[in-house]
Amino acid sequence: MTMICLLGYRDVAVYALGVGACGRDAVDTDELKYVHHENGQQFIKVLPTFSALFSLESLPDGLDLPGLTFEPRLLLHGQQYIEVHKPLPSNARIRNKVSLAGLHDKGKAAILEIETRSYEKESGELLSMNRTTVFLRGAGGFSDPSQPFTYSNYPANPAPAMKIPESVPFAIFEDCTQSSQALLYRLSGDYNPLHSDPMFAKVAGFSRPILHGLCTLGFAVRAIIKCICKGDPDMIKNISGRFLLHVYPGETLVTEMWLKGLRVIYQVKAKERNRAVLSGYVHLHRLASSL
Numbered sequence: 160m161t162m163i164c165l166l167g168y169r170d171v172a173v174y175a176l177g178v179g180a181c182g183r184d185a186v187d188t189d190e191l192k193y194v195h196h197e198n199g200q201q202f203i204k205v206l207p208t209f210s211a212l213f214s215l216e217s218l219p220d221g222l223d224l225p226g227l228t229f230e231p232r233l234l235l236h237g238q239q240y241i242e243v244h245k246p247l248p249s250n251a252r253i254r255n256k257v258s259l260a261g262l263h264d265k266g267k268a269a270i271l272e273i274e275t276r277s278y279e280k281e282s283g284e285l286l287s288m289n290r291t292t293v294f295l296r297g298a299g300g301f302s303d304p305s306q307p308f309t310y311s312n313y314p315a316n317p318a319p320a321m322k323i324p325e326s327v328p329f330a331i332f333e334d335c336t337q338s339s340q341a342l343l344y345r346l347s348g349d350y351n352p353l354h355s356d357p358m359f360a361k362v363a364g365f366s367r368p369i370l371h372g373l374c375t376l377g378f379a380v381r382a383i384i385k386c387i388c389k390g391d392p393d394m395i396k397n398i399s400g401r402f403l404l405h406v407y408p409g410e411t412l413v414t415e416m417w418l419k420g421l422r423v424i425y426q427v428k429a430k431e432r433n434r435a436v437l438s439g440y441v442h443l444h445r446l447a448s449s450l
């Protein structure tokens with residue numbers, strides 16, 4: 160399936176604010192570039208995690224997969240894998256090619272993987288590849304339990320559960336989310352009521368609306384760019400994250416980072432509950448000279 164989406168600097172800036180850019184300091188020199196440029200907005204920088212969102216806009220509302228039924232209110236975002244092929248432009252027409260990358264019967268849940276390749280429409284250049292993993296609670300058991308169905312169009316899971324080093328982190332960054340964080344983030348195009356409607360959230364099993372997984376990932380990668388890439392988002396090559404636990408808007412996110420060559424292993428904790436909510440890795444093109 161192919162879909163076109165329009166990308167403008169206003170979308171880029173609203174997204175950056177939604178993942179907390181300039182939230183601590185409105186004139187932060189590392190982050191102001193995501194929302195303002197003195198020579199005009201077409202020059203603002205785009206956070207690499209933004210591509211997950213414009214590819215999400217092209218995902219189907221439902222897929223016709225024989226034998227698989229699911230309750231949309233029980234859907235959770237499980238994992239995200241992002242390959243950045245070119246720094247993202249702040250103004251472009253994007254052509255998204257969406258395909259089914261995987262489907263797995265886990266008994267209590269079904270896991271669905273959707274791949275989106277995003278091209279700049281005019282040049283035809285590949286900008287990014289996103290693999291979105293959706294955890295469909297209660298939708299497993301659609302295949303023979305002695306041989307549960309599993310299909311992937313790629314060799315190995317690039318976003319496995321991460322083994323976190325026991326050593327002291329290379330860097331730690333703490334960020335407060337606002338209680339309105341999900342309400343701001345959803346303006347970037349993810350209007351799932353799980354993040355805004357208290358009744359919907361209750362049916363889904365949460366005491367109140369939860370934060371979008373991609374918002375938490377945006378906070379984490381922004382922290383890595385700040386602490387390890389010295390503010391340069393173009394150092395990011397690919398990003399992988401597994402959502403371990405829901406986050407409530409208003410919680411404090413603590414991102415711990417370990418640098419292993421060109422790989423950053425990270426873990427995000429919700430400080431108030433001292434629970435890990437996200438872990439994964441980021442591959443860099445190079446290291447900052449000032450590290």
Ligand SMILES: CCCCCCCCCCCCC/C=C/C(=O)SCCNC(=O)CCNC(=O)[C@H](O)C(C)(C)COP(=O)(O)OP(=O)(O)OC[C@H]1O[C@@H](n2cnc3c(N)ncnc32)[C@H](O)[C@@H]1OP(=O)(O)O
Nearest residue numbers: 218220221222235236237238265294371372402403404405
């Ligand atoms: C036909 C359908 C069409 C649908 C098309 C719609 C497309 C729309 C896509 C839009 C998607 C975006 C929507 C956004 C929603 C959100 O942002 S929700 C908020 C962010 N996410 C979360 O908060 C989830 C946090 N994580 C959890 O709550 C838990 O980890 C979990 C996902 C509920 C799983 O926990 P649990 O049930 O305890 O699983 P386990 O028993 O440990 O493992 C069972 C198997 O599942 C594998 N697994 C576990 N966790 C994940 C994960 N996060 N991602 C992927 N896979 C996971 C695990 O490895 C086990 O498998 P095996 O090892 O093979 O046994």
